[in-house]
Amino acid sequence: xxxLTIQQEKPELETEKTRLLQQEEDKKIxxxxxxxxxxxxxxxxxxxxxxxxxxxxxxxxxKASSALIQESLLESHRLQASLDQERDAYLPLAESASKxxxxxxxxxxxxxxxxxxxxxxxxxxxxxxxxxxEAENTEARIAALEAxxxxxxxxxxxxxxxxxxxxxxxxxxxxxxxxxxxxxxxWDVFTGSVVGEMFKKxxxxxxxxxxxxxxxxxxxxxxxxxxQSLCLSDSDLWLSFSQSxxxxxxxxxxxxxxxxxxxxxLLVQAVRPDRLQSAMAAFATQALGMKELSPxxxxxxRLYTETLEWEPVxxxxxxxxxxxxxxxxxxxxxxxxxxxxxISMGQGQADVALxxxxxxxxxxxxxxxxxLHLVTTWLPLLEKELNVLHPKAGFRLWLTAEVHPRFPPxxxxxxxxxxxxxxxxxxxxxxxxxxxxxxxxxxKGGILARAQSLFCLAWFHxxxxxxxxxxxxxxxxxxxxxxxxxxxxxxxxxxxxxxxxPFQWEFVHGLLESAIYGGRIDNxxxxxxxxxxxxxxxxxxxxxxxSLSWSEKEQRRNTLLSTSDQPPKLLLHIGxxxxxxxxxxxxxxxxxxxNLPEDDRPxxxxxxxxxxxxxxxxxxxxxxxxxxxxSRSVATGSKFDRELWSNGLSPILHxxxxxxxxxxxxxxxxxxxTEGQGxxxxxxxxxxxxxxxxxxxxxxxWQNKWEGPEEPMxxxxxxxxxxxxxxxxxxRAGRHALLSDTLDLAELFHPDTFLNALRQxxxxxxxxxMDSLVFVSSWRSPIVQAKLQVKVGGLQLEGCGFDGVHLxxxxxxxxxxxxxPPCYMAWVPQNSAADSTASEESIWLPLYTSSERVKVVTHIxxxxxxxxxxxxxxxxxxxxxxx
Numbered sequence: 051x052x053x054l055t056i057q058q059e060k061p062e063l064e065t066e067k068t069r070l071l072q073q074e075e076d077k078k079i080x081x082x083x084x085x086x087x088x089x090x091x092x093x094x095x096x097x098x099x100x101x102x103x104x105x106x107x108x109x110x111x112x113k114a115s116s117a118l119i120q121e122s123l124l125e126s127h128r129l130q131a132s133l134d135q136e137r138d139a140y141l142p143l144a145e146s147a148s149k150x151x152x153x154x155x156x157x158x159x160x161x162x163x164x165x166x167x168x169x170x171x172x173x174x175x176x177x178x179x180x181x182x183x184e185a186e187n188t189e190a191r192i193a194a195l196e197a198x199x200x201x202x203x204x205x206x207x208x209x210x211x212x213x214x215x216x217x218x219x220x221x222x223x224x225x226x227x228x229x230x231x232x233x234x235x236x237w238d239v240f241t242g243s244v245v246g247e248m249f250k251k252x253x254x255x256x257x258x259x260x261x262x263x264x265x266x267x268x269x270x271x272x273x274x275x276x277x278q279s280l281c282l283s284d285s286d287l288w289l290s291f292s293q294s295x296x297x298x299x300x301x302x303x304x305x306x307x308x309x310x311x312x313x314x315x316l317l318v319q320a321v322r323p324d325r326l327q328s329a330m331a332a333f334a335t336q337a338l339g340m341k342e343l344s345p346x347x348x349x350x351x352r353l354y355t356e357t358l359e360w361e362p363v364x365x366x367x368x369x370x371x372x373x374x375x376x377x378x379x380x381x382x383x384x385x386x387x388x389x390x391x392x393i394s395m396g397q398g399q400a401d402v403a404l405x406x407x408x409x410x411x412x413x414x415x416x417x418x419x420x421x422l423h424l425v426t427t428w429l430p431l432l433e434k435e436l437n438v439l440h441p442k443a444g445f446r447l448w449l450t451a452e453v454h455p456r457f458p459p460x461x462x463x464x465x466x467x468x469x470x471x472x473x474x475x476x477x478x479x480x481x482x483x484x485x486x487x488x489x490x491x492x493x494k495g496g497i498l499a500r501a502q503s504l505f506c507l508a509w510f511h512x513x514x515x516x517x518x519x520x521x522x523x524x525x526x527x528x529x530x531x532x533x534x535x536x537x538x539x540x541x542x543x544x545x546x547x548x549x550x551x552p553f554q555w556e557f558v559h560g561l562l563e564s565a566i567y568g569g570r571i572d573n574x575x576x577x578x579x580x581x582x583x584x585x586x587x588x589x590x591x592x593x594x595x596x597s598l599s600w601s602e603k604e605q606r607r608n609t610l611l612s613t614s615d616q617p618p619k620l621l622l623h624i625g626x627x628x629x630x631x632x633x634x635x636x637x638x639x640x641x642x643x644x645n646l647p648e649d650d651r652p653x654x655x656x657x658x659x660x661x662x663x664x665x666x667x668x669x670x671x672x673x674x675x676x677x678x679x680x681s682r683s684v685a686t687g688s689k690f691d692r693e694l695w696s697n698g699l700s701p702i703l704h705x706x707x708x709x710x711x712x713x714x715x716x717x718x719x720x721x722x723x724t725e726g727q728g729x730x731x732x733x734x735x736x737x738x739x740x741x742x743x744x745x746x747x748x749x750x751x752w753q754n755k756w757e758g759p760e761e762p763m764x765x766x767x768x769x770x771x772x773x774x775x776x777x778x779x780x781x782r783a784g785r786h787a788l789l790s791d792t793l794d795l796a797e798l799f800h801p802d803t804f805l806n807a808l809r810q811x812x813x814x815x816x817x818x819x820m821d822s823l824v825f826v827s828s829w830r831s832p833i834v835q836a837k838l839q840v841k842v843g844g845l846q847l848e849g850c851g852f853d854g855v856h857l858x859x860x861x862x863x864x865x866x867x868x869x870x871p872p873c874y875m876a877w878v879p880q881n882s883a884a885d886s887t888a889s890e891e892s893i894w895l896p897l898y899t900s901s902e903r904v905k906v907v908t909h910i911x912x913x914x915x916x917x918x919x920x921x922x923x924x925x926x927x928x929x930x931x932x933x
Contacts, residue, residue, distance in 0.1 A: 204345070212471060214672075324865070391416065412441075419448070486536075492639070503588070526575065559588060563581055660864045741799065742769070808875075824879075830854065837878075841873070847926070848867050857912055860924075
């Protein structure tokens with residue numbers, strides 16, 4: 051339907067065809083009249099018609115007219131055929147536009163707010179046609195129109211998406227518009243829908259990190275010819291690629307010319323996922339023929355030129371973002387401040403909003419209804435009111451809302467949408483804070499320490515918020531640190547300086563950690579990070595406070611924005627300025643903030659220099675998860691579609707069959723283990739095997755027994771891989787050889803329960819209670835005082851490096867994840883635990899089951915030197931080896 055609607059590229063073609071059809075109809079009528087006149091003449095003729103000269107002349111004239119009319123009809127048919135041919139030449143443009151529309155309608159699977167109507171899309175199409183495109187021929191004009199429409203649609207949609215979703219849309223747009231860029235199975239492998247068959251452990255080139263061997267094995271198994279053609283065993287050839295911070299640009303030219311751009315992307319995904327986000331952006335940019343994926347910045351003033359009185363403008367806001375000020379300024383310039391009305395929606399505002407809407411519509415004023423996500427049940431009434439309005443030309447309705455799953459689709463489709471996000475970065479965050487504080491608030495009482503403490507609070511708040519850009523290494527999840535937290539912190543500092551009382555640092559720590567910012571945190575590791583920031587910024591030993599007594603020479607040494615800039619150096623700079631000027635003004639703080647770089651440096655947050663590598667892995671993983679969702683077919687209606695289900699299940703069933711080839715898991719009969727028989731470790735391993743086989747045999751129990759990966763294909767593979775591995779565990783445990791081997795806890799479904807079973811068996815063998823035992827670890831040698839211990843291998847570290855002796859900082863080009871030596875783990879009596887801990891400073895790092903940092907297995911002690919807070923702020927953590 052869309053193709054038929056939009057294929058009329060030239061309105062003049064349709065007009066000309068209508069004219070020809072009308073002429074043809076007129077000629078046919080004339081022909082019928084001539085025939086009727088001829089018959090009437092013949093019927094009324096008298097005498098010999100051959101001698102009737104008048105009759106014969108009339109007949110000849112009728113014949114001549116008929117011939118002319120017939121010739122005219124033939125010419126009309128030829129012209130119509132020519133017009134149809136010229137119009138049909140634009141059918142590819144119509145089909146391309148149709149594909150674009152259906153591509154963007156898929157986006158509602160990702161976010162309910164991403165909905166677009168056919169009417170708005172057709173307006174874009176008309177705008178593309180109206181743009182003058184000079185071209186030598188029809189083909190060139192069509193190509194120009196298609197490129198113009200593609201750019202318009204991309205920009206129109208992108209400004210309606212949050213920045214975090216724009217790369218996902220770019221990749222989805224490429225896949226929908228240019229399917230010829232992807233060969234068989236390539237997209238499925240990229241999105242993780244194909245996870246490969248069971249493979250034997252293979253030897254891969256040494257330049258490839260061991261952590262990538264599993265992904266590379268899938269790449270090799272799925273694309274054997276491509277893998278062989280790459281000659282990855284030639285380490286010299288791939289040296290630059292392996293070490294480059296822009297490896298997507300360092301694929302050897304001899305291969306880059308032979309393989310497709312998407313195959314290059316698949317290689318980066320398999321071997322260097324720390325550059326996958328950049329590689330995806332480069333691929334999409336090239337495929338779409340654009341200079342960059344991010345559309346030009348859109349301000350409300352420019353948006354206003356596209357608005358219409360009958361089309362609401364919906365501004366989708368992120369938490370903490372508020373377009374009110376910019377909108378009020380635009381209204382003041384355009385229609386005058388008195389003609390702009392603003393209502394914050396909430397309890398009791400519904401009737402006021404509808405009355406104001408009617409009045410503004412009659413008067414041609416502007417109205418802004420804010421925070422509609424708080425009143426989603428009322429929005430159908432708003433829709434009905436909009437349908438009966440007859441607004442004046444100057445009327446504009448502005449709406450703001452955060453994302454809400456129950457926001458009505460019709461209102462979303464009928465609105466002109468843009469997203470409005472707070473500008474990212476520490477500098478912008480600090481500026482927003484100082485814009486919300488008046489100079490009088492900052493300099494109240496003329497107390498310098500108070501102004502300094504407020505700057506510490508502003509910096510602390512900014513660090514907490516902007517660190518969310520590095521989830522899960524910065525924070526393990528997104529915490530709603532908001533403006534209300536900042537206000538509460540301001541009130542605490544304000545009250546502490548009243549009456550000239552000594553400033554109580556512990557009081558600030560306690561409230562910010564336990565009641566305000568810390569009250570939002572539910573992860574102990576994240577709480578430890580928050581505590582380290584509080585100690586750094588709010589302390590009598592803070593560099594800011596100490597700098598007041600430093601010499602000028604020392605102050606000069608700590609200049610602003612040095613190459614290894616840390617937050618304390620900025621605080622030192624403020625202290626130096628304060629001492630020099632004796633009175634520090636609010637404008638001086640602003641000048642310090644203005645001198646900050648636009649782009650955040652990892653050191654501002656205490657994060658490692660290679661954080662971008664980890665960040666790229668996480669972001670690209672999120673993008674791929676979204677693309678997987680978009681790839682799924684959605685069944686319409688409630689009717690069971692056998693073909694749809696068959697297409698979806700066939701790959702899963704095929705994988706299931708392949709995974710179980712050569713194993714007896716499906717047919718095994720394992721009796722339920724009897725409680726109390728054998729050692730605790732053997733009992734646990736036997737129970738683990740029993741549950742593993744039940745998982746393999748009975749899918750209905752899957753979610754109850756083990757959460758595992760969300761994707762079905764990956765879940766199946768993980769279940770069978772572990773089930774097969776546990777068979778070996780049971781065999782070794784049965785002959786008492788398990789604890790003498792190096793174990794990989796990633797092979798278990800419940801590694802934390804295994805360590806608890808080890809604790810129970812240790813207590814039994816020592817004749818003591820489990821509560822009297824504490825967990826210890828050793829990286830250098832076996833634990834001497836341990837009755838039972840295990841040697842665990844396959845652990846991986848993120849946030850820093852470790853060589854078995856001490857932790858070390860990651861450099862810019864360090865791998866995002868690195869392998870660490872095997873670790874000895876044991877449970878020992880509390881009185882001997884101190885002997886097992888090295889005299890040097892150490893830190894306990896969490897050991898997670900995966901890099902998503904959702905489930906903690908245990909905490910492991912590592913030697914760290916004299917500054918544990920450094921490693922806390924880097925987000926250092928251990929993971930089990932990814933299967």
